[in-house]
Amino acid sequence: MKSVSEFADSRAATDALLAILREGHLSPPAVARFLGRAAHRSLRQAANRPRALVExxxxxxxxxxxxxxxxxxxxxVATSWALAAAHLGLLERRERLTAADTLTLIRANLPALPCGASRWSGPLAITLDLADGPLARRHGTASPFGDYADTFADAAYWTWLALRHEPSRTVRAAAVAAWALPVVTVTGIALRRGAMPERPRPTLLRPAAAMQGIVALRHLIRR
Incomplete structure (x- = not known):
């Protein structure tokens, strides 16, 4: 197996790390090697992007x-910072965050903010979501960092909103299926294959897009 340092591309490096788990059959030594090499790469990538780390x-x-x-x-918020700092390598050739990255990270942290529990938090999250993608594409600043941050921001915020504020068990179960289940499924596939699978496309056809409107509307009119 090639070492992680041989890969300049972030996806190739991630696949190399996952291959450690696959080839080690998820044994404790394999997990330890995976965590050690992942932590080393994260620290190196963060150090190579001091401006992004400061921002x-x-x-x-x-x-x-x-x-x-x-x-x-x-x-x-502290968990959000740790996860984002550990994945600065996904910025690839960029050395700083963009406006789109900032909007995505703010969306991911809505549950921690005063506006998170307000009835307008759902529409606010949707607005931020609709703004960050076109903004990144318009300025040519799209990156794997923004792509994956967008996925996890959706999963974190909308699952939290549904579990914390949605009274219907059916809607809560649908929310978990729409946001948490895909993350778990993709993770499972990645561990089994030893490589990251492609994300489902296009985004608007995924069940989560419809669930955003349902959960946001119910939260808006209920309060």
Whole structure:
């Protein structure tokens, strides 16, 4: 197996890391090697992009101030920072965050912010979601970082909103199926194949797109 350092491309590096788990049959030593090499690569990639790391830290510092005294609050924001900092290598040739990346990260942290529980948080999340993709494409700044951050922002925010504020068990179950289940499924496929699968396309045809409108509307008219 080729070493991770032989791959310049972020996807190839991720596939190389996943191959460690596949070839080791998810044994404890394989998991330990995977975590060690992943952590080493994350630290190296973050160090190679100091401007992006500073921008990421400043943004999450501001979010921490807004999240003070709330639940899940600061723990949610700190987790967001750690996950984003660990994946700065997905920026590939870029050395800084873009406006689209910032909108995506703000959307991911809505549950920790004062506006997160308001009845307008659903429409706000949809607006941010509709804005970040075209913004990235218009300025030619799309990257795997933004792509995967968008997926996990959706899964985090909408699953939280449904489980925290949706009274219908049916809608809650549908929300988990629409957002959490795809993440678990893709992760399972990646572990089995030892390589990252392609995301479902186009986005608007996925069940999650319709569920956003349903959950947001129910939350808006219920309060």
């Amino acid at each position: 990421l830290t400043v943004l999450h510092g501001l979010l921490l101030v807004l999240a003070a005294g709330r639940r899940p609050g600061r723990l949610w």
